Amino acid sequence: MSITHLNGQNRTMPADQARALFLLADGHTVQVAATETGLKVLTVVQAARRQGWTVHPSTGMAFDPASDNKLPVLSDDLAAIARAWTPPKPAPAPAAEGSVDELLADAAACDDRHVQTALSRARDAIDRLRGTYAGVAERRAEEERQAAARESALADVADLEAQLAAARQRVKDTKATTSKSRTSSNVPTDAEVRAWAQENGVECSRIGRVSRTVRAQYEAAHRPVAV
Numbered sequence: 001m002s003i004t005h006l007n008g009q010n011r012t013m014p015a016d017q018a019r020a021l022f023l024l025a026d027g028h029t030v031q032v033a034a035t036e037t038g039l040k041v042l043t044v045v046q047a048a049r050r051q052g053w054t055v056h057p058s059t060g061m062a063f064d065p066a067s068d069n070k071l072p073v074l075s076d077d078l079a080a081i082a083r084a085w086t087p088p089k090p091a092p093a094p095a096a097e098g099s100v101d102e103l104l105a106d107a108a109a110c111d112d113r114h115v116q117t118a119l120s121r122a123r124d125a126i127d128r129l130r131g132t133y134a135g136v137a138e139r140r141a142e143e144e145r146q147a148a149a150r151e152s153a154l155a156d157v158a159d160l161e162a163q164l165a166a167a168r169q170r171v172k173d174t175k176a177t178t179s180k181s182r183t184s185s186n187v188p189t190d191a192e193v194r195a196w197a198q199e200n201g202v203e204c205s206r207i208g209r210v211s212r213t214v215r216a217q218y219e220a221a222h223r224p225v226a227v
Contacts, residue, residue: 013078015085017047022082024048025074029060038088038114048072088112100126193218 020033020043030048034041045055053062053072063070074082088111107119190210196218197204204214 013081015081017043018078018081019085020044021047021051021072021074021078024053024062025072027061030055030062031060036087037085038112188215188218188222196221 016037016039020030020037020039023033023036024030024044030041030044033039034044037044048055048062051064051072052066053064055062062072064072067073104119104122107115107122110116193210193215194204194206196202197210197214200221202214202217204210
């Protein structure tokens, strides 16, 4: 920056604006001056107006209404500042396959203010992205743990149900066996009936099945007597 005399006042004139005014005085448009210096078109127009110049809305050319030939003339002080101005280093083009870290490193090495502003925003966005991703990853991990716990609980329930079904079947089989045993033990065999018939003088065949009549007599004789 340099102190120069502007419209009767001492003000600070940035070198890039002095360069833009130099280009306007040299017959270039505000668009060309903005592109070369990296300034916004509006900034160039405002710098020209502070010089008392006017910018044509259609052509973008500057002229000085106070001058006889309407051509803008830059003061020697501003011309010296403009000639000392050096353009900012262009932002290096990132490699097509470069990583985000490489891009951030390249941007950090660039002294262009637009790149630095974008870099600051990018870092803030990356920090927010990391926080969001960490939260999502933690939530998904918790969901997976809960799903695994549910599967384990369901497996335990299935095992218990299988064990309960097996126990019920064993109880059922035991009852059936006990009932059959009791039934079998209450029915006398043919040999027992023949032995009783022989002892009590009841006629009974020695071979074959014992007749129903003899078996009925046996049961009647062994039926408990009501007291």
